[in-house]
Amino acid sequence: MxxxxxxxxxxxxxxxxxxxxxxxxxxxxxxxxxxxxxxxxxxxxxxxxxxxxxxxxxxxxxxxxxxxxxxxxxRGRGLPVDAISLGEEGASSADPFNAKGKWIDPPADWGMPDAALESNQFWQVYQDCCQRMSKRDALVFSMREVMGLSSEEICKNIGITTTNLHVILFRARLSLRACMNKNWFGAGHQ
Amino acid sequence: SCEQAARLSSMAMEQPLGCGNFNRQIEFLRRAARKVPEVLEQERD
The missing domain is CATH 1.10.1740.10 (RNA polymerase sigma factor, region 2, helix turn helix motif)
Incomplete structure (x- = not known):
């Protein structure tokens, strides 16, 4: 005992x-x-x-x-197939491209960003930015990039197609990049 | 189309097939993601 x-x-x-x-x-x-x-x-x-x-x-x-x-x-967090186009998940994923497919605000150079990985404040901003994605996008992103699951494992586990996965990951990467750009790299933290 | 370039660059991370900065930035954010478990571990209990 x-x-x-x-x-x-x-x-x-x-x-x-x-x-x-x-x-x-x-x-x-x-x-x-x-x-x-x-x-x-x-x-x-x-x-x-x-x-x-x-x-x-x-x-x-x-x-x-x-x-x-x-x-x-x-808990039914499987992704409905129709919820996968860019810009359907609210303000967190505002479309960064104009009607001609050009960047509205072309990404600027982040210099040597790896030094930021040693900063506690950077990780606070990073986690905040992940939380601003839709729950589903954030979950798929973290399964792929943090847990390191393969594309096949994710598709099988949450019941989406490879095409859906690519769209979700693209949307998540755009959202995270824009948020980090605004709240870290564009906010004078470098 | 920058959008097509960005979309294809993102897809290339999953399977064999301003944009230069975009690609470097999403590669950096991937490296950051891989460090998350270590960062969570270092936070005080």
């Missing part, structure tokens, strides 16, 4: 990190809470399978990724 309490406590120590991870992907505190709770319950049940080849946190994150995907599927 005491051993089980110790195990539960060692898992509990990772709860806050797991909540931040889930919230980044789901943009919904209550859903994130559910995903983390499911993860910790599953981890406790499977703890004898954890063989210490990776860090406990890495193993828990792997379980959480699956829980996020499961939740996404079960």
């Amino acid at each position: 005491a051993a089980q309490d110790d195990q539960a406590q060692s898992l509990e120590a990772h709860r806050k990190y797991l909540q931040r991870y889930a919230l980044f992907h789901l943009h919904d505190a209550s859903l994130a809470e559910d995903a983390v709770q499911d993860t910790l319950i599953a981890a406790l049940a499977q703890l004898d399978r954890f063989q210490g080849r990776s860090q406990l946190r890495t193993w828990l994150t792997g379980i959480l990724k699956h829980k996020i995907i499961d939740l996404t599927r079960s």
Whole structure:
């Protein structure tokens, strides 16, 4: 009994990190809470399978990724095929091109942006910009770019076609670029 | 069309097939995305 309490406590120590991870992907505190709770319950049940080849946190994150995907599927976040054209998701994705397909405001040089990756303030702006995308765009973007799922895995898990995926990722990249341009690179942070 | 160029550049990130700045910027934002788990880990519990 005491051993089980110790195990539960060692898992509990990772709860806050797991909540931040889930919230980044789901943009919904209550859903994130559910995903983390499911993860910790599953981890406790499977703890004898954890063989210490990776860090406990890495193993828990792997379980959480699956829980996020499961939740996404079960809560009907699958993407309707007709919701995929540019500019249908509100102000976060204002069309940056004019009727002739030219940039309204051509992207300016960001110089050497990698130095910003060391700044806590940069990450605050980055997370804010991700939250400004529609939940669906943000989820697809983070599955692809943060979780590193393949295009095939994403299409299979959320029930969209490859063409849909390309449109969503393009829209997400345009939105994130415009937001970072306005709130970081165009705001004198460099 | 810059829009077509940007769209194709984005698609090329998924499968084998101002715009120069755009491509460098979305590559940078991809590198940033890959660092997110590390950043979340470093935030204080």
